[in-house]
Amino acid sequence: MTESVATKRKFDSLQQEAYLSLWRTYDRLRALEEKLFQTHGLTAQQYNVLRILNASSESMPTLAIASKLVSRAPDITRMLDKLETAGWIDRVRSPDDRRSVLIEITAAGRKKLKELEGPLAEMHEEQLGHVAAKDLRLLCDLLAKIRSPHEPEGTSW
Numbered sequence: 001m002t003e004s005v006a007t008k009r010k011f012d013s014l015q016q017e018a019y020l021s022l023w024r025t026y027d028r029l030r031a032l033e034e035k036l037f038q039t040h041g042l043t044a045q046q047y048n049v050l051r052i053l054n055a056s057s058e059s060m061p062t063l064a065i066a067s068k069l070v071s072r073a074p075d076i077t078r079m080l081d082k083l084e085t086a087g088w089i090d091r092v093r094s095p096d097d098r099r100s101v102l103i104e105i106t107a108a109g110r111k112k113l114k115e116l117e118g119p120l121a122e123m124h125e126e127q128l129g130h131v132a133a134k135d136l137r138l139l140c141d142l143l144a145k146i147r148s149p150h151e152p153e154g155t156s157w
Contacts, residue, residue: 029127036123040116045073046083047116050109059092059102067152088112 011017033044042050052068053060066076073079080103083089088109094100128136 032123032127036116036119040112040119041086042112043079045069045071045079046088047113049076049079049083050088050105050113053089053103053105054110054113059094059104061094061100061102065103083109 009017011020030044037044037047048069049065052065062076062080065080066073069076080089080091084091086108088106090104090106091101092104094102131139
C-alpha cells in the first residue's frame with residue numbers, strides 16, 4: 001500500500017498542514033487568475049475595486065472601498081490612480097464635504113467588467129468545476145468559520 005503525499009510530509013501540527021494546504025491551493029488557483037487578468041490589463045485587486053464600485057448604487061470613499069476588498073491593499077491610492085488613468089473610475093468631490101473624494105465606476109469600467117464575465121466564468125470552471133456543488137458549499141462554510149474570528153470589526157464581506 002502506498003502512502004498519501006500528505007502522510008509522507010511531516011508537519012508540526014494539523015493546523016500547520018491545513019494552513020500550508022490552503023496557501024498552496026491559493027497559489028495554484030491564483031496563477032490562473034493572474035494569467036486572465038494580465039491579458040485584460042488588470043490585477044485581481046483592480047478587478048475587485050471595479051466589482052465593488054459596480055455593485056454600489058453611489059460613489060464611495062476610498063476607505064469604504066478598501067474595507068470591502070477581498071484582500072488588503074496597502075496602497076489603494078496608487079491602485080485607484082491606475083484605474084483612473086485607464087479611464088475605468090472617476091474621482092469626484094463630495095457635494096457635502098469638498099475635502100472628501102468619492103470614487104465611482106465609469107461606463108468604460110462597466111464595459112471592462114462585462115468583457116470579463118465570460119472569461120471569468122471559464123476560469124472559475126477551470127479552477128473549481130471538478131468539485132461537486134455540495135462540497136463547494138461545505139468548503140465555503142468551513143472557510144467562513146475559519147475566517148470569522150480574524151475578520152475586522154464591521155466587515156461585511
